Amino acid sequence: MADARDFRRICxxxxxxxxxxxxxxxxFKVKRTYATLAADEQTANIKFTPDEQEFKCMLxxxxxxxxxxxxGRQGFTTVTLAxxxxxxxxxxxEMAWRHAVPEKRKSRRTRK
Known part of the structure; x- marks a missing residue:
């Protein structure tokens, strides 16, 4: 299962x-914030579209x-890292990052 170190490393x-x-x-942000890590490092908030949020929460x-x-109605979703x-x-x-990144960066997913 994931933890705060994994979350930070991925972001x-x-x-x-x-x-x-x-x-x-x-x-964690590029042009705008797409994720936050709680002070207790047990949960994070990730910005999805409302449809993505509904799917993740149902799944x-x-x-x-x-x-x-x-x-929450705007798509912010809490993920329990464990x-x-x-x-x-x-x-x-990565789904949340794609919404926050300027168009010209979307093709470069990760740093080299």
Missing amino acids: LSLDGTSEAPHFDHRA APEAFQPVPNAW NVSVEELRSAV
Whole structure:
């Protein structure tokens, strides 16, 4: 199962991603924030489209839940890191990254 080190490593491997403090979380962004890591490092929030969020939450409700407020209605989804494999986490993070990255970077998925 995945942990905070996996999450951070995956995020920072994606082209153009930087890490910065965001309230009590760590934010990962390119042009805009696409994921945050909670202070306790047990959960992360990932920005999906509402359709992607619905699919992930239906497919793996033990791992993915909508953030319970207006942010959740915009697609922000909490992932319980211990309940996903590293491969599932990478897929979810890459999906969110694609929405945040400027068009000209989308073809360069990871840093070389």
